[in-house]
Amino acid sequence: MVLTRILIGLLILGLSSCGNTNSSKGDEVLPSESPAEKGASLYTLNCASCHGEDGKLGLSGAKDLSESKLKDPQIKTILQKGKNAMPPMSSILETEENMEVVIQHIKTLRK
Numbered sequence: 237m238v239l240t241r242i243l244i245g246l247l248i249l250g251l252s253s254c255g256n257t258n259s260s261k262g263d264e265v266l267p268s269e270s271p272a273e274k275g276a277s278l279y280t281l282n283c284a285s286c287h288g289e290d291g292k293l294g295l296s297g298a299k300d301l302s303e304s305k306l307k308d309p310q311i312k313t314i315l316q317k318g319k320n321a322m323p324p325m326s327s328i329l330e331t332e333e334n335m336e337v338v339i340q341h342i343k344t345l346r347k
């Protein structure tokens with residue numbers, strides 16, 4: 237009897253501490269935002285001024301991103317080097333990870 241109770245107690249302790257480590261680990265990797273949310277906010281901040289929230293604004297000759305057929309590596313090259321009126325974005329996006337979530341976000345703007 238006593239042994240069972242101790243075992244159950246240990247089990248509950250184990251489960252709750254496990255949950256705690258998981259959530260704190262998650263916080264370190266992604267501070268409060270999911271990759272999709274991060275991509276969307278980086279886009280709003282750095283891209284929507286020319287491309288618009290929906291990708292269709294086309295300011296100063298910006299391509300309609302909802303019509304774009306480019307593959308990830310091609311998008312990445314444009315983000316790194318810029319193209320014509322579009323300035324390079326890598327120093328603004330700062331990290332490889334940010335670039336990746338923005339690429340994933342602009343693909344959600346496609347039809």
Ligand code: HEC
Nearest residue numbers: 282283286296297298299304305306311319320321322325
């Ligand atoms: C200063 C305005 C400006 C900003 C800011 C800007 N762009 Fe652009 N973007 C352009 C222009 C202009 C083009 C068209 C380049 C060309 O082909 O002549 C373009 C083209 C593109 C293309 C190529 C589309 C295609 O199918 O050819 C992608 C992808 C793109 N931009 C993504 C982004 C992303 C992501 C951001 C934010 C990180 C961003 N742009 C920020 C102006 C801008």
